[in-house]
Amino acid sequence: MSILEIIGGILLIIGSIFLFLGGLGIYRMPDTYNRLQAGTKATTLGGMSLVLGVGILEPAWIWKALIIIIFIAYSNPISSHALARANYRRGHYPYIKSKDKKNMDAYQEVVPHTKEKEDKV
Amino acid sequence: MQTLTFNQKLGRFILNWIFLMIVWLMFTSTLFWQEVVVGALVSMLLSLASIRLFTCCTLSLLNPVRIFWMIWYFFVFLKALIIANFDVARRVISPSLPINPGIVKFKTKLKTNYSKMVLANSITLTPGTLSVDVVGDTFYIHWIDVETTDPEEAFKIIAEPFEKVLLKIF
Numbered sequence: 241m242s243i244l245e246i247i248g249g250i251l252l253i254i255g256s257i258f259l260f261l262g263g264l265g266i267y268r269m270p271d272t273y274n275r276l277q278a279g280t281k282a283t284t285l286g287g288m289s290l291v292l293g294v295g296i297l298e299p300a301w302i303w304k305a306l307i308i309i310i311f312i313a314y315s316n317p318i319s320s321h322a323l324a325r326a327n328y329r330r331g332h333y334p335y336i337k338s339k340d341k342k343n344m345d346a347y348q349e350v351v352p353h354t355k356e357k358e359d360k361v
Numbered sequence: 362m363q364t365l366t367f368n369q370k371l372g373r374f375i376l377n378w379i380f381l382m383i384v385w386l387m388f389t390s391t392l393f394w395q396e397v398v399v400g401a402l403v404s405m406l407l408s409l410a411s412i413r414l415f416t417c418c419t420l421s422l423l424n425p426v427r428i429f430w431m432i433w434y435f436f437v438f439l440k441a442l443i444i445a446n447f448d449v450a451r452r453v454i455s456p457s458l459p460i461n462p463g464i465v466k467f468k469t470k471l472k473t474n475y476s477k478m479v480l481a482n483s484i485t486l487t488p489g490t491l492s493v494d495v496v497g498d499t500f501y502i503h504w505i506d507v508e509t510t511d512p513e514e515a516f517k518i519i520a521e522p523f524e525k526v527l528l529k530i531f
Contacts, residue, residue, distance in 0.1 A: 258446055258450070261446075261449065261450045261453055261454070262449075264453050264454075265449060265452075265453040268453055268458060269453075269458075269460075270458075270460075271462075273462065273491060273493075273503045274460060274462055274505060276491055276503075277449065277489065277490075277491050277503070277505050278449050278452075278453055280485060280486070280491065281442070281445045281446055281449050281486060282446060282449055282450070284442065284486055285442055285443065285445075285446045300390065302390075303386075303387040303388070303390045304387065304388060304390070306387060307384065307387050307388065313482075313486075314482070316485075316486075317481070317482040317483075317485035317486055317492075318482065320485055320491060321481065321482075321485060321491075321492050321493070321494075324491060324492075324493045324503060325493055325494050328493060328494075334462055334463065334464060334503060335462060336462060336463055337460065337461050337462065338461055338463070338507070343510045344462075344463030344464070344507060344510065345463060345464045346464050346465050346466040346501060346510070347464045347466070347493055347494065347501040350494065350496055350501065
């Protein structure tokens with residue numbers, strides 16, 4: 241086994257661990273926003289490191305892998321932002337744990353709440 | 362849509378051409394001359410068609426000082442991304458699920474749309490934050506563990522390290 245194969249394999253393992261943690265986060269978190277938090281971050285680094293690992297294992301693909309990494313870094317946060325914004329405007333308000341519910345949600349000055357409580361999950 | 366002077370158009374065209382050419386060379390991964398000539402033609406046509414769409418800046422973006430700060434920004438961002446992943450991993454694994462979510466806001470000093478987009482994207486990928494919306498120069502950020510609801514302090518914690526570098530690039 242060459243050194244490149246070892247590095248590629250390690251990157252694949254790291255990527256799959258983070259993707260798994262992202263999935264677990266989507267399962268455990270209480271509402272959409274927290275799920276997006278876990279999902280976006282973990283899938284970004286997980287996906288990047290998987291693709292980079294594949295690129296290192298197959299040296300002919302490394303440039304294409306780099307392009308895919310750039311696309312992931314650009315498109316992942318944009319899609320999560322669009323989901324979060326649409327979700328809020330649709331009337332699903334964030335789950336808030338602390339007592340001070342008024343101040344914890346600054347976005348209601350842009351989109352006033354139309355119902356009393358946040359969603360139960 | 363703003364009207365552009367001829368110099369701006371030319372700058373955008375050349376910048377677009379350079380970027381598309383780089384993408385073409387990465388996709389084909391070869392320097393065989395026929396591939397390069399076809400790539401130059403195709404990317405020239407595409408950048409002509411997309412003068413108004415795909416660029417933020419003119420050729421001054423290729424100033425070495427700015428390129429240095431872009432590379433610096435990449436490392437700042439990578440560090441934040443890795444910290445963010447371990448942060449999420451810690452919260453997901455720990456049985457008590459230590460979160461205290463809420464939405465905070467702050468104002469940014471950035472002017473152009475493109476730099477705001479980059480800042481919002483970076484904030485999404487940094488520890489515990491997710492940008493929900495940008496209205497004018499106000500960012501609304503969902504924070505998984507709210508430390509403060511004061512806009513100024515939230516700005517210091519969330520966005521300052523990125524904005525310092527972005528102000529030097531754009």
